[in-house]
Amino acid sequence: MSDIFFGTPVGVREGQCFNSRMELIEADLHRYTVHGIDGNGKEGASAIVLSDGYEDDEDFGDYIIYTGHGGNDTNTKKQVEHQSWEASGNKGLVISQQRNLPVRVIRGFKHKSALSPQSGYKYGGLYRVVDHWEERGKSGYLICRFKLVKEEILDKDNEKSVKEGAMVLLETPGKEPKWFCIGVDAPKAQKISSTSKMASLLNNKRVGDSIDFGNGFKILEIRKYLS
Structure with missing residues (x-):
């Protein structure tokens, strides 16, 4: 490839x-x-x-x-x-x-x-x-x-939600925001398994939502990614 x-x-x-x-x-x-x-x-x-x-x-x-x-x-x-x-x-x-x-x-x-x-x-x-x-x-x-x-x-739906293949910018208290990707190998982003608990918690969430994982994460941005 x-x-x-x-x-x-x-x-x-x-x-x-x-x-x-x-x-x-x-x-x-x-x-x-x-x-x-x-x-x-x-x-x-x-x-x-x-x-x-x-x-x-x-x-x-x-x-x-x-x-x-x-x-x-x-x-x-x-x-x-x-x-x-x-x-x-x-x-x-x-x-x-x-x-x-x-x-x-x-x-x-x-x-x-x-x-x-x-x-x-x-x-x-x-x-x-x-x-x-x-x-x-x-x-x-x-x-x-x-x-x-x-x-x-x-794309009339500006309120995009997290799906498998998405890139998600997450913020956790006291740390710099970091990019994660779900089920794909996106450049400069940490991969999350699509079957993991974190991916399950992120699924269908939108910008501004938070998830209770580790110290907690807030979703700052969602991007589509196709490999």
Whole structure:
């Protein structure tokens, strides 16, 4: 298995800026220095970078019409040949739609958007792929297109509860808050067995609730995690 994971890394917040692609790698936001799509045709795509690489990209903030990869002249940013659904990144985004996987969106300083940073890169949060299709782009070639919508827009239930696979930020009296994950190996979080007493006490609890375990824990934040 690869080291791909889906969701927001622990310690990273939406709107946070990074100076370079290497800093994105170090923060576990994106694994590549050049590719726009972080993913593959088996597990899905976990992140995309918007950086003025394709002339047909459209960014509306809460939703994005994204162009897949392939057939692009890196100097002119124009298509010079058709794109293929068999390309790993394009296939990965299709899988992310089919499995309803979250996709991290990162905007680069070259991307033409009011949401882009003046320099470096900015993390835009989690989106979901809700549609994909093929059309003829501005340069006349067939391109793979994806519609991504911000997760908060799709998820009307802001009062999320703890489920297996979740990451939970817990606070105990006199100690710093700490991330835990239930039944998964999430980066920078302590794993709790899904069959443990602690996991049973946390199940279906919401932000602000407390559990009577050890010295007691209060739930500060809940995040989805899909490995």
